[in-house]
Amino acid sequence: MRIRYIEIFHAVMQCGTVKGAAxxxxxxxxxxxxxxxxxxAHVGVPLxxxxxxRLLPTAEAHQLFPEVEQLYLHLDAVRRVATNLGRTSEAMLRVLCVPGLALEALPQALGRWSRQHAKARISLRTLHSRQIAESLALREADVGFAFEPSSHPALLSEVLAHARLVCVGTGLDSSVAIEALATHPVVDLDPADPLGRxxxxxxLAHEVQPDARVLAHSYHAAIELAAHGFGWALVDSITAGYASRHPALSVQPLVPEIPVTVYWLRPRDLPSSAAADALVAQMRRVLAGAASPAP
Incomplete structure (x- = not known):
């Protein structure tokens, strides 16, 4: 029995007239x-x-109605779920992000995203790249943004944006050769960190031993340390936008170029939601405008 037949039968049973059902x-x-x-005609007997x-139900209609009522209730539930998926009124998007992207890039992307998902709720946690992969593998989140991919078989990793390592410091007016890191104080990065590696x-490849005065475990902290005279900060060209808070700081490329890649990750066996896909698209746009270092 077609859905439209079920609908008209149910409506007439409720209203008792064709006009009311219409x-x-x-x-x-x-x-x-x-x-x-x-x-x-489809059933083969008058209903x-x-x-x-008025339309009075026949015995056959009374026999059919309990089954139709159950089916109609299920159909109504399907409609409600479909409506909620479109409105995302009850959705909770669980997002994980590395600290370097969580202070500026992700909030910008979420700001744009929320204009089309005003009723959606967001859970945001800041973790390091490996922690993000572990959490996603346990299905504790829907999407993650990191500076390295994951080889975990339960995850999918896709390139989101390309950037490069840059120098942030005072008195910089041109690109910085990697050899210069041996003769000028720098704020070093943890070798276990993706950018640090x-x-x-x-x-190591260029046989350079950086003059590291400080070891930073946060890219934004490295920039703050550079602003307070601890040396050049070495961060990605996206996070380097944070340096605009300090007029004395400038950003210059490190040469030869050291590429940096941003990835988005999600559980392999869970279908990506429209809300998650929309956020990834907004992050892609934000990062595309933030990846190039200032000339």
């Missing part, structure tokens, strides 16, 4: 009459008797 279904009365006739302008690998 109003309930937001269709014209002639359309409701034709639909009811088609439903009865209603026409008595003084890139930096230390490049220094």
């Amino acid at each position: 109003d309930l279904l937001h269709i014209t009365q002639p359309a409701a009459t034709r639909l009811l006739q088609q439903a009865e 209603f008797q026409r008595v003084r302008g 890139l930096l230390h690998s490049a220094c």
